[in-house]
Amino acid sequence: EVQLLESGGGLVQPGESLRLSCAASGFTFSSSAMSWVRQAPGKGLEWVSSMSGSGGNRFYADSVKGRFTISRDNSKNTLYLQMNSLRAEDTALYYCAKEEITFDYYYMDVWGKGTTVTVSS
Amino acid sequence: QTVVTQEPSLTVSPGGTVTFTCASTTGAVTSSYYPNWFQHKPGQAPRPLIYSTSNKHSWTPARFSGSLLGGKAALTLSGVQPEDEADYFCLLYFGGARVFGGGTKLTVL
Numbered sequence: 001e002v003q004l005l006e007s008g009g010g011l012v013q014p015g016e017s018l019r020l021s022c023a024a025s026g027f028t029f030s031s032s033a034m035s036w037v038r039q040a041p042g043k044g045l046e047w048v049s050s051m052s053g054s055g056g057n058r059f060y061a062d063s064v065k066g067r068f069t070i071s072r073d074n075s076k077n078t079l080y081l082q083m084n085s086l087r088a089e090d091t092a093l094y095y096c097a098k099e100e101i102t103f104d105y106y107y108m109d110v111w112g113k114g115t116t117v118t119v120s121s
Numbered sequence: 122q123t124v125v126t127q128e129p130s131l132t133v134s135p136g137g138t139v140t141f142t143c144a145s146t147t148g149a150v151t152s153s154y155y156p157n158w159f160q161h162k163p164g165q166a167p168r169p170l171i172y173s174t175s176n177k178h179s180w181t182p183a184r185f186s187g188s189l190l191g192g193k194a195a196l197t198l199s200g201v202q203p204e205d206e207a208d209y210f211c212l213l214y215f216g217g218a219r220v221f222g223g224g225t226k227l228t229v230l
Contacts, residue, residue: 105172
């Protein structure tokens, strides 16, 4: 069974850092692009960052560029999101999602249940 | 900054048909943006429905279909059932960036 399990969320103060992890199983992790998507309380989905299977390509939303870093360890089947200089507006449920990117098809087909990040003093 | 817009809310009767749309401030939405559609219910992970405009995942019910309509991506739901009440989000790909629409809340009354 294909599964994604996020962890690492918690309560932090503004300006602090947090690292999220997403453990993958049931598919060839190194062959799949991966993304982080968040949902702030009462808001819609917001794409945060994506990374290619090899790790050679990384993309970020403008709202997190320069503060967040996506990475992966294909030997551990794990995706990470290092979040620095956290702000109140980063408070959200953070999902990781598996992506398939081919010439004809782009899609996110598997999602984790999410991990909650709360930034508050 | 690219903004993707959807209807904030739609209401449909059981058994009816409803169409959600997804527009971009960059201009007409084409298949090159690989439109995706997701259903999202409270407390659950988003459920992928449609990818690359009109392709269904193996688990997508037949009553859901995707298309391009008047310069927008569209999701049509036919034979609406009470359990279809949820938020629906579109996703567009802009090269390396991805942008979600604001979502549409579907009420089945």
